[in-house]
Amino acid sequence: MRIATRSYVPYTGQQEGVIILLENGDLIPGVRVENASFQLTIPALQNALSTMYALQRTDISMIVSSIPFTDSDLAYTGGMAEIAWEMVGASLLLVAGSHIPEAGTFIDPARSENLLDVSREAALNAFIPESDFPVGSAIQTSDNVVIDGCNVEHSDWSKIICAERNVLSTARSYGLGQITTIYVSCPKEPGGTPCGACRQVIVELAPDATVWMDRGNQEPIAMKATELLPGHFTGNVLKKQ
Numbered sequence: 001m002r003i004a005t006r007s008y009v010p011y012t013g014q015q016e017g018v019i020i021l022l023e024n025g026d027l028i029p030g031v032r033v034e035n036a037s038f039q040l041t042i043p044a045l046q047n048a049l050s051t052m053y054a055l056q057r058t059d060i061s062m063i064v065s066s067i068p069f070t071d072s073d074l075a076y077t078g079g080m081a082e083i084a085w086e087m088v089g090a091s092l093l094l095v096a097g098s099h100i101p102e103a104g105t106f107i108d109p110a111r112s113e114n115l116l117d118v119s120r121e122a123a124l125n126a127f128i129p130e131s132d133f134p135v136g137s138a139i140q141t142s143d144n145v146v147i148d149g150c151n152v153e154h155s156d157w158s159k160i161i162c163a164e165r166n167v168l169s170t171a172r173s174y175g176l177g178q179i180t181t182i183y184v185s186c187p188k189e190p191g192g193t194p195c196g197a198c199r200q201v202i203v204e205l206a207p208d209a210t211v212w213m214d215r216g217n218q219e220p221i222a223m224k225a226t227e228l229l230p231g232h233f234t235g236n237v238l239k240k241q
Contacts, residue, residue, distance in 0.1 A: 001066035004044075006175045007031040008205070010240050011038070017066040018044040020052055023059040025104035028052050029173040036235025037200050042161065045073045047169040050152040050161045053127045054170065055107055061098045065091040079155045109147040109170060115140055119183035119214060122148035122163065129153055130160070135192070136185045137163035139206070141177040164198040168205050179206035182225075183214065190216030199229040 004017030009032055016032035030048025034041045044065065052058065060083065065073075068090035077085055077093060084096035094100070111118045115138045122136030130153040138148045149167025153160045161169075164184060171179060182202065186192030193213055194202065202211065202225050211228060212220045226232075 001064075003029045003173070004031060004066040006172055007044070008033045008172050010034060011036070011235070011238055015066070016044040018048045019064050020048050020060055021062040021064070021101070021103055022057055023061045023099060023101060025101040026057070027103060027106045028055065028057070029106055030169075031173045033169045033172050033205070035201055035204055036233050036238060037197075040165075040197055040201055042165060042169045043070075043073060043076075045069070046076060046159065046161060047173055049076075050149070050166040051109070051170045051173060053152045054122060054125055054149045054166055055109060056125050057107070060095050061100055062095070063093040067091060069093065075156065076154065076159050079159065081155075106174075109174060111138070111146045111148060113146075115146060115181060115183040115212070116185070116214060116220065118146055118148045119185040120187065122150045122167075123185050123187050124150075126150040126163070127152045130155070130157065133186075133188055135163040136187075137167045138183045139167050139171060139179050139209075140181040141171070142180050143177045145176055147171060147174070147176070162195060162198050164194050165201050168201060172205075179209050182206060182209050182211045183220070184211065185214035187216075190214065190218070194228060196229070200232060203229050203232045204235075 001017045004015040007015040018030040020028040030044045086094040118138035119136045123134040126134035
């Protein structure tokens, strides 16, 4: 699976890709995104599913992986109570009773609106049955591509992904360029900022980015990514592949 080559895996070298096939044939990719703080690594399956929610699509037909699904992957899908899954082999999941269409093309996640509006709109797509706390995020790359992400919750809180990590991992899945700007919008808490986990991921994946925090009716405020987490863990002494 060629999509797996977009994985960010400096610590293990183990590329991993997932493709979601939707009922109309549209495709959504996901790749493994590692972090120096190992527990913040985003598996390919979680990456693809969180991108799916941000794109406002839940009409899954099938999911295929470049490697066998792990127990953690199956626990993740098992927690999606609204979907009945059928496992076919070690690396293929079907939605029970679904139509399997001919595969089409990957959905283009690019947006044309300004970053602040995109991040605010993304918050409306948040899947938040646990907290009822929506967050949206938008990024712009060096080649002026804008995409968005939202927080996606799970009954197992360790499998929740924040909006910032969602959009950053989506950027890796689509092979986008260097991230220059990040917007974060918390409509229920205009003073909200990225959590510690997101700050660690931002500083590794987008160290040169400017991070803008939506302040509702006030002007957004900006910080450099490296200012968000002084003394962040670099992972420089970790074994790398």
